[in-house]
Amino acid sequence: MGKAKILKALAEAVDKLDVAAGERLAKEALDAGIPPYEIIAGGLSKGMQVVGEKFKCAEVYLPEVLVACDVYYAGLNVVRPHIKPGDRERFVGTMVIGTIHGDVHTVGKDVAIPVFEAAGFHVIDLGAPVPDEKFVEAIREHKPELVGLGTYMTSTFMHTKETVRKISEAGLRDRVKIICGGPSVTPDAARRLGADDASDNAWEAVEKMRKLVAELASA
16 A cells, blocks of 8 residues: 555544544554655644544544544654654644643543644643642753643632743743633633633634744744
């Protein structure tokens, strides 16, 4: 199978929710000498984009999206060890993301990450729950443009102010844009707490993230 056919089949595996095929085709792509970035961008991410369009049109629902994410991760886990530092220069930007301290919900974050990666972002998942100090350490280590705060409950969303304060005290606030995500957030409320924006929809968030990265670059 040639390069184009492998990548097309990989995208279809995500769309068809076939976890086994996603893993197998990712290995086949590596064996065929296809660069890791192309496997992600031209195969796995293309599939997630199709699923995203179907989700927007209500052709699929959250359970199907979650399975598509499983396929995406099955392939990504095969490819990830082969990504070289130079490959990351092709990404739109880098994000560190984690569920904010005091919360343990991960479903929203786990759906959002492959959507963001499909849009060309390099995403580092810090897990859940993430203490403020870990966000600070991750910014220093990975030098991201974006920090994603998973804030799925109203009570933990209010902790955003403290997280932003810790980042500011570390002298890192002007290096990053901070975006909150979750059903309990609004952009205005996030800004009042010191963040730059918020969204409860991963696909909508992608456009906001692109704007934030552009704003940071022009600052």
